[in-house]
Amino acid sequence: MTPVLELRNITKRFPGVLANDHINLTLEEGEIHALLGENGAGKSTLMNILYGLYHPDEGEIYIRGQRTQINGPTDAIRQGIGMVHQHFMLVPVLTVTENVMLGNESVKGLVLDRKAVAARIREISQRHGLEVDPDVRVEDLSVGVRQRVEIIKVLYRNANILILDEPTAVLTPQEADDLFEILRSLRSQGVSIIFISHKLREVLALADRVTVIRRGRVVGETPTKDANQAMLAEMMVGRRVALTVQKPPAKPGEVVLAFKNLKVLDNLMHLAVNGASLEVRAGEIVGVAGVQGNGQTELVEALTGLRPVQDGTITIAGKDVTNASPRVITECGVAHIPEDRQEDGLVLPFPIHDNLVINTFYHPPFANGWVVNHEAIRQQAERLVQEFDVRTPSAAVPVATLSGGNQQKVIVAREMSRPIKLLIANQPTRGLDVGSIEYIHRRILEKRDQGVAVLLVSAELDEIMGLADRIAVMFKGKFTAVVDADEVSKEQVGLMMAGSSLEEALAHAPKPVSKEREIVT
Amino acid sequence: MTEATTATPSPVATTAPPKPRQTRMRDVILYPLLAVFTALILGGILILVTDRAVVQAWLNFFDDPMAALRATGHSLSTAYGAMFEGSLNFGGILRGIGAALRGEGTQELAVALVPLAESLTQAVPYIFAGLAVAFAFQGGLFNIGGEGQMLVGALCSVYIGFKVTGLPWYVHLPLAMFAGIAGGAIWAAIVGVLKAYTGAHEVINTIMMNWIAISLSTWLLKVGGPMARPDVPVTPPVLETAWIPRLFDTPGNRFHAGFFLALFTVWLIWWILYKSTLGFQIRMVGANARAAKYSGVNVKRLWIAVMAISGALAGTAGMVQTLGVDRWVGVGFSSGMGFDAIALALLGKNHPVGVLLAALLFGTLKNGATRMQSVAQIPVDIITIVIALVIVFIAAPEIIRWLYRLRQPVAKEGPVFSKGWGS
Structure with missing residues (x-):
């Protein structure tokens, strides 16, 4: 049978970079084909070629055996290729129907034919189990449902080749499971799917075949039934990767961070944190588990002085720091790995060496009084780039030019290279590849073993289960339970994240069986 | 598995190290030079098509092609010749040096230096006003209020200049200068405070403050107004003890010591921005205010400081012009210089040295335009x-890249210019 889509020897060069080097890829009818690779391996370039956003320098594209050229997104859709981007391309104030119509408007006379479109949306959503109300405004939908709208948009345009770019990055575990069901259903109806990811577990669970690319080249292609995590990780990274963290038991010391009855408003002036209390001791990692949007962001911002506290108290190392400024809190020995590294953690146009001192630049040796000592800043950067393995041609390049993993390493280097008592890490590995995740986890554990108190906030349940000594489950602005990590199973924590009480969770879900901790994606 | 998975690093795909310095050089020097060059060529075309003699000669091209070319050459050389003679006069200066060397006295040289000196003199307020906008931009603020801040600076200086009497110059001059600087600083700091504590956008408020300053000056300077003379709508002259000294006594040479103050200020602003901890924070806030807040910078206080310094620079622009050149203030004093300052900052890529060069260019062009008008009857509007x-x-560097077939730089660095319109 001729494959639905075939890429032969696709090569794309950017100045100084060979982004795609003679890539071959075959997509069979009705299969889910995963494209696996680290950030910056060339996955996105390849898909942008397929979607007509870039033109390949060499190589051919065949659709159902016919050689073709793709001259842009409209052309791609005409040829049956639809793409769901990681960042949604939806207009929030329009309804689902209007969003689907946008760029492909059906008209009756001079009027938009909303009814007919809505009917087709209903039909598509029924056929594929994509539950969505066509008359609701997109801004009122959750992230998972918005993604469904994107998929409907593509199906509405009669695409039979679906490209999904890191679709689970923005989803909760439950939403991801729903998405997988939808994709399986689409597959059974003959839609062929390219699924881009760097998460091994997802690829193994969902895909029929997987192509691994590294540094712009295909390093292997295999049916997923013959593959396992360790093997894929090694192909992807190019070396053996430790998938489990060796973690000696914690030796908790004194309380470093304590907050009581904390109340914090979100941007819409709702109580996002509503009476949360917790203590974190030196030498332990407390993991905050929870579905995103249950107040974790606001909690961390309040603890680090970025957001005012309405009520309650925060003490760090015995000092009351309720509503203290970020600088005062940093000076207490607090390191903060922020949730949004590009918005909060880095000054993208600044060189790496300046980014390494954005919260210490006023201290000797980086400054003498009013005068910045650029030499000292550069020397420190040389050292830290080595020590924290930041892959860069030099410490003088703008940090914007680095890959996500290396940007995160710059933040980790900055926060962990100074003497600290408390580390607050919010989504420290989001969007990173296995190699970087492994590295950052090792560094966090290292700090714990040196007696630093660690508060780890993560939407990745596996990360919490693997790293935390104690788990605090956050639900609707409160901690519903604080438990020892060994005493609960992943399923039990998942239930509590969805609102169950500790007793209910312990009664119903499977008990923890294995002490082995698997934490990679 | 179809391929071995041994960890041989691929020989390709090594990311090329971006060369920040090289990109900088072309951004800061090559593009502006080409832009000026291209603009002068287009300006030349404009001069030609508006010159009736040239158009007439070209209409008769087939009868007398040489006449058409001659007319073209004549028109252009008269216009640009007048412009260069009126703004730089290098030929005259060389002749003057020759005369001085031959022992014929320095009188000819002194006269020949007047156009160049006037260009530099006209550049002085531009330097300060351009620095004001560029400095605010570095901190992420869009100060469109240079106009009002200049006006307030000029009014404050002049007021001290004519009202306070009986002081020796070494007290009176610094006092008058300080009044202008402080006036501009306070005028702008109000906007900074409003932004920091109410979130009001500085673009709106600086525009509003411009109108307040202009209306205020109209009231102060109306005939018989609080600061005006009883007969004409201008202030009394500044007392000699508050003059910024002029350095030549050739008639028509208004070159004054403010030029050196401008050069010093360019250095000072460069030092603050790139060598001081304050500048580090300012640039951090300008590039990413959220990250600045995260790293412990008091963003609100910094906004106020940046606006105050920016206003101080704009106030200085008004101050040097009044104490050094005009020695009084009338209604309509700054006539758009505060807005030209935005263009200067753009032209100078927000770098103090770039602003200096751009201001020198502006001063030269504006000064040359005057002579061009009187000699070649070409309206100043051409300039x-x-x-x-x-x-x-x-x-739009894209145009220059396309015109001169320059390759697109790979990595873009530096803050986006339109940053000021953001949050």
């Missing part, structure tokens, strides 16, 4: 158009 074209080419 306004040339300046506008320069700005267009700088704002």
Whole structure:
């Protein structure tokens, strides 16, 4: 049978970079084909070629055996290729129907034919189990449902080749499971799917075949039934990767961070944190588990002085720091790995060496009084780039030019290279590849073993289960339970994240069986 | 598995190290030079098509092609010749040096230096006003209020200049200067405070403050007004003890010591921005205010400081012009210089040295335009158009790249210019 889509020897060069080097890829009818690779391996370039956003320098594209050229997104859709981007391309104030119509408007006379479109949306959503109300405004939908709208948009345009770019990055575990069901259903109806990811577990669970690319080249292609995590990780990274963290038991010391009855408003002036209390001791990692949007962001911002506290108290190392400024809190020995590294953690146009001192630049040796000592800043950067393995041609390049993993390493280097008592890490590995995740986890554990108190906030349940000594489950602005990590199973924590009480969770879900901790994606 | 998975690093795909310095050089030097060059060529075309003699000669091209070319050459050389003679006069200066060397006295040289000195003199307020906008931009603030801050600075200086009497110059002059600087600083700091504590956008408020300053000056300077003379709508002259000293006594040479203050200020602002901890914070806030807040910078206080310093620079622009050149203030004093300052900052890529060069260019062009008008009867507006074209080419480097077939730089660095319109 001729494959639905075939890429032969696709090569794309950017100045100084060979982004795609003679890539071959075959997509069979009705299969889910995963494209696996680290950030910056060339996955996105390849898909942008397929979607007509870039033109390949060499190589051919065949659709159902016919050689073709793709001259842009409209052309791609005409040829049956639809793409769901990681960042949604939806207009929030329009309804689902209007969003689907946008760029492909059906008209009756001079009027938009909303009814007919809505009917087709209903039909598509029924056929594929994509539950969505066509008359609701997109801004009122959750992230998972918005993604469904994107998929409907593509199906509405009669695409039979679906490209999904890191679709689970923005989803909760439950939403991801729903998405997988939808994709399986689409597959059974003959839609062929390219699924881009760097998460091994997802690829193994969902895909029929997987192509691994590294540094712009295909390093292997295999049916997923013959593959396992360790093997894929090694192909992807190019070396053996430790998938489990060796973690000696914690030796908790004194309380470093304590907050009581904390109340914090979100941007819409709702109580996002509503009476949360917790203590974190030196030498332990407390993991905050929870579905995103249950107040974790606001909690961390309040603890680090970025957001005012309405009520309650925060003490760090015995000092009351309720509503203290970020600088005062940093000076207490607090390191903060922020949730949004590009918005909060880095000054993208600044060189790496300046980014390494954005919260210490006023201290000797980086400054003498009013005068910045650029030499000292550069020397420190040389050292830290080595020590924290930041892959860069030099410490003088703008940090914007680095890959996500290396940007995160710059933040980790900055926060962990100074003497600290408390580390607050919010989504420290989001969007990173296995190699970087492994590295950052090792560094966090290292700090714990040196007696630093660690508060780890993560939407990745596996990360919490693997790293935390104690788990605090956050639900609707409160901690519903604080438990020892060994005493609960992943399923039990998942239930509590969805609102169950500790007793209910312990009664119903499977008990923890294995002490082995698997934490990679 | 179809391929071995041994960890041989691929020989390709090594990311090329971006060369920040090289990108900088072309951004800061090559593009502006080409922009000026292209604008002068287009300005030349404009001069030609508006010159009736040239158009007539070209209509008769087939009868007398040489006449057409001659007319073209004549028109251009008269216009640009007058402009260069009126603004730089290098030929005259060389002749003057020759005369001085031959022992014929320095009188000819002194006269020949007047146009160049006037260009530099006209550049002085531009330097300060351009620095004001560029400095605010570095901190992420869009100060469109240079106009009002200049006016307030000028009014404050002049007020001290004519009202306070009986002081020796070494007290009176610094006092008058300080009044202008402080006036501009306070005028702008109000906007900074409003932004920090109410979130009001500085673009709106600086525009409003411009109108307040202009209306205030109209009231102060109306005939018989609080600061005006009883008969004409201008202030009394500044007392000699508050003059910024002029350095030549040749008639028509208004070159004054403010030029050196401007050079020093360029250095000072450069030092603050790139060598001091304050500048580090300012640039951090300008590039990413959220990250600045995260790293412990008091963003609100910094906004106020940046606006105050920016206003102080704009106030200085008004101050040097009044104490050094005009020695009084009338209604309509700054006539758009505060807005030209935005173009200067753009042209100078927000770098103090770039602003200095751009201001020298502006001073030269504006000064030359006056002579061009009197000698070649070409309206000053041509130069306004040339300046506008320069700005267009700088704002849209794509045009210059296309015209001169330059390759697109790979990595873009530096803050985006339109940052000021953001949050």
